[in-house]
Amino acid sequence: MYTPAEAVVETGFSLDTLRYYEKIGLLERVDRNAAGQRRFSEEDIGWLGTLRCLRETGMPIATMLRFAELVRAGDHTVPDRIKLLEEHDRQVQEQIANLAERQDYIHNKISYYRSLL
Amino acid sequence: MYTPAEAVVETGFSLDTLRYYEKIGLLERVDRNAAGQRRFSEEDIGWLGTLRCLRETGMPIATMLRFAELVRAGDHTVPDRIKLLEEHDRQVQEQIANLAERQDYIHNKISYYRSLL
DNA sequence: GGTTGACCTGGAGCACGCTCCAGGTGAAAT
């Protein structure tokens, strides 16, 4: 079990963000201690790792929410989850290709500027 | 000379965005015809290409604005422009590396899901 | 047993980057 402060360290999300994710349903209702304070389970932390990965690769919250619902709905949604992740994977691939292409342009620009010196 | 509609096609920016960029000073005052309508020069279109590249690689507007000011300030700012672009290039590199790393995670996740079928 | 500090909730506010709107002027097509 992780206190909120520990969960922040483990996941890299701010406490506000963790609360926000719970509020909108990205994270299922987190356990509370007697005083009503959150205690994040190992599973919560793992799931947050997945969320982090999807988020950092540019998946919109709305799509993550669909994914979260699939996960909650049970094993019969595994094919849908695969489809969703494969589609996302394609978009990540595109992002990488796009960045690499633009980076070339930047390199050329830098070279050109260097040639002026 | 390009009409607004042509500039939209050439640059991929919406007309509203072109106006916005001019308003905030990313784009220097664009020429107008007698009726006050914009006529984008070849140079404008080229500069917008540069802006597009920077924007698509995640440079914030504020930084693009600094770059625009350096360009306007004249040739003596070339070293500063190089520094700015090199710093940005590092950030693009990081983005690519980060995406590639996360993509591995996604691939593993997909493989795992496939193993369940 | 008092102070400090972590945490709670509901809801407002914010930063960014556009995007849209009202009200109007010229220009282009029939």
Place this chain on the structure above:
DNA sequence: ATTTCACCTGGAGCGTGCTCCAGGTCAACC
């Protein structure tokens, strides 16, 4: 000539994803 269309300006509004705040409850350490 008239309808239609592209475009103008200034300013308001919006979607996304948090982030902050007020007002309060426990807990933990001296």
